[in-house]
Amino acid sequence: MSLGIIIPLKAKKVSRSWEITSNLLHNTLLSLQNQSSQNYHAVVVGHDRPHLSALRHDLINFIHTEFEIPPLKKGGSYSKYSDFDRIIDKYRKIAEGYCFLESKNIQYFMVLDADDLIHKDLSKYILADCNPHGYILKAGYEYFSKAKRVIPRKKLDKICGSTTIIHANHMPKIDTVNDESLKLIPWCFLSHSQMEEYFFKKKSPLKTVPFKSLMYVLQHDDNSSDEFRSTLKAKFREQLKIFILGHHISDQVKLDFALDSTYNDKKIGI
Known part of the structure; x- marks a missing residue:
């Protein structure tokens, strides 16, 4: 049994x-390579394949x-991004990623944005832990890549799309997309932001992961949310937030999320 991770990738x-x-x-x-348990299978789905060197073909497709x-x-x-669907x-x-992973021995499914950690x-x-319904990732960090600072968050599920893990028993059978x-x-x-309430009402509550498990990466100039921070006022408010609430990343957090130089010197291939 393993964790299935679907990564939708925008086109070139x-x-x-x-x-x-x-x-x-x-x-x-x-x-993903940094996982202490390698019982996962990830699939990247896109129009264009990035040029990344070969490594771990058995776990990442x-x-x-x-x-x-x-x-x-x-x-x-x-x-x-608002100019097309x-x-x-x-x-x-x-x-498409879900249909691909259905053929694997997947116990839980997760959708991970192609910029989060x-x-x-x-x-x-x-x-x-093996919760019969799934998990919600609330605790984690906002990572501002230009400023190299993080802000700890307790409700990431309200602002980030990579925060839900669902048990296979709650997933549908699909033949055609x-x-x-x-x-x-x-x-x-x-x-x-609706996931937790939806599964709670179904009497299949998602369990909160009890540690900072996700890093929501921002400020890299390719966020879809950048369009909402295009005014000078919005940019000023963001910088003020980073200065007041943010702090430098500790060595332990770098290790936990593969941000240290040792891992960043490696390359992953798909």
């Missing part, structure tokens, strides 16, 4: 910088999506 055409997108994915995969990038709105640009693009990739003991804890099957996959019909 959509990315503001393919180099940044590739480097962020590289760091995300390093946090890349599959090309069968769907075209959704069309632009009239006069729009792919560099602006990026949500449908992401949902389709999640569904997980704690080295996450897979070990999940598979040892289409508009109807998307309605069956929790990440495709619920926002991350």
Whole structure:
């Protein structure tokens, strides 16, 4: 049994910088390589395959999506995420990744954004604790990559999409990825902020992971949320928040999330 991790990757055409997108994915995969339990299987789903050197082919796969990038709105640009249906693009990739992992011996499923990092003991804890419904990742960090500072958070599930792990018993059987099957996959019909309440009402409560298990990476110039911080006022408020609430990353946190120089000198291939 293992933890199945689905990583939807934006297309080169959509990315503001393919180099940044590739480097962020590289760091995300390093946090998988860093897991103290290697009982996981990850799949990256995208239109374009990043050029990363070969390593751990048995645990990390890349599959090309069968769907075209959704069309632009009239006069729009792919560099602006609100100008095309990026949500449908992401949902389709999640569904394709899920269908791929269904053939593996997966006990829990997780959707991880291609720029976020997980704690080295996450897979070990999940598979040892074995909650029958799944988990919610509340505690963790906002990591501001330009400032090299982190802010500890207790409610990451309200601001980050990589915060839900669901037991296979609560996942659907899907033969074909289409508009109807998307309605069956929790990440495709619920926002991350609704997950906990949804499963609670189903009498299948998700258990809170009792340690800082996720690092939400920001300030790398390729966040979709950057569009909401485009004004000078928004940027000033962000800098003020980082200065007041943030602090430098400890050596232990770097080790926990594979941010130390030893791991960053390695490369992962898919």
